[in-house]
Amino acid sequence: MQCQLSISVLLFQVSYILAKHCYLFYDVNPGEGFNLRRDVYLRVAALNNILNCTLVLPPWDHLYHWQSNSLNFQGKLPWSKFFDLKQLGRYTKLVEFESFVQEETKSSEGLLIDVILHLQHPTDLNGSFEEKANFVKCKKLKKYWKEDDATYGGPFWSYENVFAKKLKCLEILGGPRVLKPVLQNLIESKSNRLIFLDRAETLLHDQFGQTDYWRGRRSMRFSTHLIDIANEFRKTFLKSSDEEDGTKLPLDWRVESKLDTYSRGGPYIAAHLRRKDFLSARKSQIPSLEKTAETLSLLAKKNNVSQVFIASDASDIEIEEIMGHIPEDLEIFTFRPSLPTKGKILDGGVAIVDQIICACAKYFIGSYESTFSFRIQEEREIRQLHPDSTFNRFCGDQELNCQQPTRWKIVF
Numbered sequence: 001m002q003c004q005l006s007i008s009v010l011l012f013q014v015s016y017i018l019a020k021h022c023y024l025f026y027d028v029n030p031g032e033g034f035n036l037r038r039d040v041y042l043r044v045a046a047l048n049n050i051l052n053c054t055l056v057l058p059p060w061d062h063l064y065h066w067q068s069n070s071l072n073f074q075g076k077l078p079w080s081k082f083f084d085l086k087q088l089g090r091y092t093k094l095v096e097f098e099s100f101v102q103e104e105t106k107s108s109e110g111l112l113i114d115v116i117l118h119l120q121h122p123t124d125l126n127g128s129f130e131e132k133a134n135f136v137k138c139k140k141l142k143k144y145w146k147e148d149d150a151t152y153g154g155p156f157w158s159y160e161n162v163f164a165k166k167l168k169c170l171e172i173l174g175g176p177r178v179l180k181p182v183l184q185n186l187i188e189s190k191s192n193r194l195i196f197l198d199r200a201e202t203l204l205h206d207q208f209g210q211t212d213y214w215r216g217r218r219s220m221r222f223s224t225h226l227i228d229i230a231n232e233f234r235k236t237f238l239k240s241s242d243e244e245d246g247t248k249l250p251l252d253w254r255v256e257s258k259l260d261t262y263s264r265g266g267p268y269i270a271a272h273l274r275r276k277d278f279l280s281a282r283k284s285q286i287p288s289l290e291k292t293a294e295t296l297s298l299l300a301k302k303n304n305v306s307q308v309f310i311a312s313d314a315s316d317i318e319i320e321e322i323m324g325h326i327p328e329d330l331e332i333f334t335f336r337p338s339l340p341t342k343g344k345i346l347d348g349g350v351a352i353v354d355q356i357i358c359a360c361a362k363y364f365i366g367s368y369e370s371t372f373s374f375r376i377q378e379e380r381e382i383r384q385l386h387p388d389s390t391f392n393r394f395c396g397d398q399e400l401n402c403q404q405p406t407r408w409k410i411v412f
């Protein structure tokens, strides 16, 4: 009798805890690219860790930069398309959106989120950068509409049948530390269980560049199928492999540690050459194609290699123009997958393969203020290549000795 009673008390406690367990959803300003979104993920994952909730990974909606004509709609993509979920899950507790929805909505029609928290920058800073978080009246949020008295509709990663009960606006200056008490209050006192942070890019890092930042960053291992494609390309065209280049990572990121010497890197130099919108957005810092070719030729000579890998959003015509300015003894490589491969890995996967190949090169040069280049620099720090071979960028034609990127070095 005594035993039966304590089992029912225990079961009640377990179901109470499960019922109260919180789930964190988020989304980012639609115009932002893939690599800024990866940084936002780290901020939200750090928040999730201090709240002890489960992070529901936002499906990848069709991003502005995914422009391949040969591919159709590239939306509603799970994170497993690009990342290794097991490795991500070793940093924070998470679940893919569709798995969560299947589980949560077994008996009902759609997903009903408890509260949308729309993050926004404070309007009255008055020169002060003191951390703060204050609820304000929501103004002109056309993206959300009232379905009826009790529910809001909204974009929700292009999924229909997702609604929310409440909409709140929060002005915030700061990172997870500032948001934690606000969310804790919503969860514990107001019984909200499913919380959606919109415009999550407003949240800052608490500890950018510190140990916890790098733990999260190291957990962002790419999907095995993308690593395999990149490795095959390195082996076939660049005489490069992790074993020979010293770029092999342990199977589990948690056992990585500082090496006694820097890794060698593969026998090629790699460049990330950002074109398209950067030709207008960073006009003075993006070199002409001729100057690009000149820089690459010089760097290949300096590093004593005869192979150059170029990752770029440039057109084939632009790449050919660069080749036209390169000496004959220098080989230029780009990753241009077959249509079936591209159909499988999509534009996002092609970009990741480009990044992996750049991450393993003996020397890397990137583009000014591109988060695509920043993520490659981080991958190189994780592989422990020499910082002199990593933190480099192209200068614009008129820039003399342009300032090189800040060295955000890895800490364990």
Ligand code: GFB
Pocket (backbone or CB within 6 Å): 031, 032, 033, 034, 035, 036, 037, 065, 066, 272, 273, 274, 277, 281, 311, 312, 313, 347, 348, 350, 351, 352, 354, 369, 370, 371, 372, 373
């Ligand atoms: O990643 P991302 O935020 O970097 O956005 P930036 C650039 C996107 O362009 C990538 C494609 O995610 C890719 O889809 N892309 C750029 C490339 N370079 C390459 C490359 O070398 N190879 C391949 N395969 N794809 C920010 C944007 O771009 O720049 C913002 O996020 C805004 O929306 C800003 O446009 C000015 O930081 O370079």
